[in-house]
Amino acid sequence: MAGQLHRRDVVAALLAPRTPDTLVIAGLGSSAWDVTASGDSDRNFCLVGGMGLTAIIGLGLARTQPNKNVLVITGDGDMLMGMGSLATVANVAPRNLSICVLDNELFGETGGQPTHTAGVTDLAAIAKGAGIPLTSTVRTEGELKTIVGSVHNEAGPQFHAIKIMHEELDSPKPPLDGGYTKDRFRIALLGEAAAVGGFRG
Amino acid sequence: MTKTDWPAQIFDVLRAQGITQVCHVPDAGHDRLITLCNAQNDMAVTTLTTEEEGVGLLAGAWLGGERGALLMQSSGVGNTINALALPAACQMPLLTIVSMRGEWGEGNPWQYPAGQGAPKALEAMGVAVFRANNAEDVAETVEAASKIAFSSNKQTAVLLSQRLIGAKSF
Numbered sequence A: 001m002a003g004q005l006h007r008r009d010v011v012a013a014l015l016a017p018r019t020p021d022t023l024v025i026a027g028l029g030s031s032a033w034d035v036t037a038s039g040d041s042d043r044n045f046c047l048v049g050g051m052g053l054t055a056i057i058g059l060g061l062a063r064t065q066p067n068k069n070v071l072v073i074t075g076d077g078d079m080l081m082g083m084g085s086l087a088t089v090a091n092v093a094p095r096n097l098s099i100c101v102l103d104n105e106l107f108g109e110t111g112g113q114p115t116h117t118a119g120v121t122d123l124a125a126i127a128k129g130a131g132i133p134l135t136s137t138v139r140t141e142g143e144l145k146t147i148v149g150s151v152h153n154e155a156g157p158q159f160h161a162i163k164i165m166h167e168e169l170d171s172p173k174p175p176l177d178g179g180y181t182k183d184r185f186r187i188a189l190l191g192e193a194a195a196v197g198g199f200r201g
Numbered sequence B: 001m002t003k004t005d006w007p008a009q010i011f012d013v014l015r016a017q018g019i020t021q022v023c024h025v026p027d028a029g030h031d032r033l034i035t036l037c038n039a040q041n042d043m044a045v046t047t048l049t050t051e052e053e054g055v056g057l058l059a060g061a062w063l064g065g066e067r068g069a070l071l072m073q074s075s076g077v078g079n080t081i082n083a084l085a086l087p088a089a090c091q092m093p094l095l096t097i098v099s100m101r102g103e104w105g106e107g108n109p110w111q112y113p114a115g116q117g118a119p120k121a122l123e124a125m126g127v128a129v130f131r132a133n134n135a136e137d138v139a140e141t142v143e144a145a146s147k148i149a150f151s152s153n154k155q156t157a158v159l160l161s162q163r164l165i166g167a168k169s170f
């Protein structure tokens, strides 16, 4: 059943408790616009392509930055394309990774065609079956509040499918130049030297 | 004449290049290298469900400040194609080592299409392709590709010829 929650409110709530130790990877399209609407940050890495890769990028980052909290925010279409990565995430099992799917049951960016979650597919059940210990499907404000607490305070890996409504919204763009976004993120996290070729990290 | 232990040499190059993240969908040609990496405590080895995950995983690791390498079979190259847009668009380094099938004396006809297509597919996506045909060339080829990747934020691939690994008969 399609959701009642508004995506911009959901993302604002997810990001409200963020600190400089919170690193955000946003999936292509609407999720990237939502994260940007909550405030552009040098600790956001917003995808504008690379469909299916958002969660696994989050895994690579979480693994190399165990003292930071990595939050993946993406769409159901993107997550469905990278479903195998849930199994990889579960087996690596980083404590500092949360994956939040904004599930409008549609490919929103491409005209609103229904995705598999509009049919019979349950993403939280898939995440659980992949072996992710903490999973939920969120439909209400109260449930949203609970998972905002767990994303920022409890050990991962965690996976939350948040049922949202379909809305036509504006598209606040993150920087579209990937080279800039990457350098900006690495400088914020690792210092000035991270922009220089050959940097050893 | 002693046989060159090229998988151990690749391992030594990866260590010397500061590579701490290794990910793979396994191939027999990479088996010994994967075993060596698994035995190394300060190397994180990740088994993937599909090769495109490796491109994303290593991009995330690079954002976090670590260098990695993706090990795959030539049949996995096709799985990575759209994912290769990520390091290309973001000017991120990528080093992949591809064990080739579908070429020298291949006995499995299903390996030919992806084996013959792999270098072209990589090049089409902007990856610089290097090839090692002989055991003696492997270490320096991997080192050269790694230097280009990490000093210039380029995507590079080393193809390990099937001649090196040995033809597989069916």
Ligand SMILES: Cc1ncc(C[n+]2csc(CCOP(=O)(O)OP(=O)(O)O)c2C)c(N)n1
Pocket (backbone or CB within 6 Å): A027, A028, A029, A030, A031, A049, A050, A051, A074, A075, A076, A077, A078, A079, A102, A104, A106, A107, A108, A109, A110, A115, B082
């Ligand atoms: C490999 C690939 N296939 C198709 C597309 C086209 N495309 C762009 S966004 C998108 C839908 C994303 O849907 P979802 O993740 O559910 O996000 P929503 O916009 O619904 O929030 C698609 C199919 C693409 N960018 N890449």
